[in-house]
Amino acid sequence: KQEVTQIPAALSVPEGENLVLNCSFTDSAIYNLQWFRQDPGKGLTSLLLIQSSQREQTSGRLNASLDKSSGRSTLYIAASQPGDSATYLCAVQDNNRKLIWGLGTSLAVNP
Amino acid sequence: NAGVTQTPKFQVLKTGQSMTLQCAQDMNHEYMSWYRQDPGMGLRLIHYSVGAGITDQGEVPNGYNVSRSTTEDFPLRLLSAAPSQTSVYFCASSPRHGTSYNEQFFGPGTRLTVL
Numbered sequence: 001k002q003e004v005t006q007i008p009a010a011l012s013v014p015e016g017e018n019l020v021l022n023c024s025f026t027d028s029a030i031y032n033l034q035w036f037r038q039d040p041g042k043g044l045t046s047l048l049l050i051q052s053s054q055r056e057q058t059s060g061r062l063n064a065s066l067d068k069s070s071g072r073s074t075l076y077i078a079a080s081q082p083g084d085s086a087t088y089l090c091a092v093q094d095n096n097r098k099l100i101w102g103l104g105t106s107l108a109v110n111p
Numbered sequence: 112n113a114g115v116t117q118t119p120k121f122q123v124l125k126t127g128q129s130m131t132l133q134c135a136q137d138m139n140h141e142y143m144s145w146y147r148q149d150p151g152m153g154l155r156l157i158h159y160s161v162g163a164g165i166t167d168q169g170e171v172p173n174g175y176n177v178s179r180s181t182t183e184d185f186p187l188r189l190l191s192a193a194p195s196q197t198s199v200y201f202c203a204s205s206p207r208h209g210t211s212y213n214e215q216f217f218g219p220g221t222r223l224t225v226l
Contacts, residue, residue: 031213032213034214034215036215036217041222042219042220043201043217043218043220044201044203044215044217045217046215046217049213049214089154091154091215097213099154099156099215101153101154102153103151
């Protein structure tokens with residue numbers, strides 16, 4: 001059974017730091033992996049989708065990598081800003097097309 | 112494009128009442144789904160649809176019904192509300208369910224409290 005784990009559950013950093021959020025999954029047979037951002041009391045916003053044949057995707061200050069063989073993905077945020085404060089969720093789509101979700105990492109970027 | 116819209120944003124019900132949460136998308140997406148989000152439990156799939164006229168159960172379907180008469184709309188009905196259904200409900204859609212490029216788009220959510 002596919003399981004998705006995000007470590008750490010919470011992270012607090014000073015503004016300007018480069019940081020890495022981790023997502024691990026137990027079954028390498030996935031269709032894709034997607035990173036989302038959720039602001040308090042709001043819906044989820046898609047950040048990056050990495051297809052199973054890809055190794056990484058980039059959008060602005062965000063870079064997501066995928067290593068299926070080790071069951072890991074990382075979301076790299078460069079030069080963090082207070083506006084990056086949010087909960088970051090990852091989800092994998094398994095071979096049955098179902099999304100399996102992590103519990104998220106709550107990020108606080110302090111001015 | 113309005114994307115995925117949900118109404119209402121907030122709702123308070125008494126135990127035993129019924130109601131319908133509305134979800135609509137204007138992106139011509141074939142796949143739509145409903146999730147509930149509870150603290151410490153993450154997102155759990157309630158029901159989903161791969162196209163008009165086709166629905167199926169997710170992880171936690173009990174107490175909920177859905178229908179998909181059009182591509183755009185996917186309402187979620189609570190048959191007899193219970194306090195255990197207090198949660199935040201999200202509707203999502205995606206364009207190409209059967210491929211690896213299947214980006215999910217979420218609505219803003221409905222915060223439901225059942226007293």
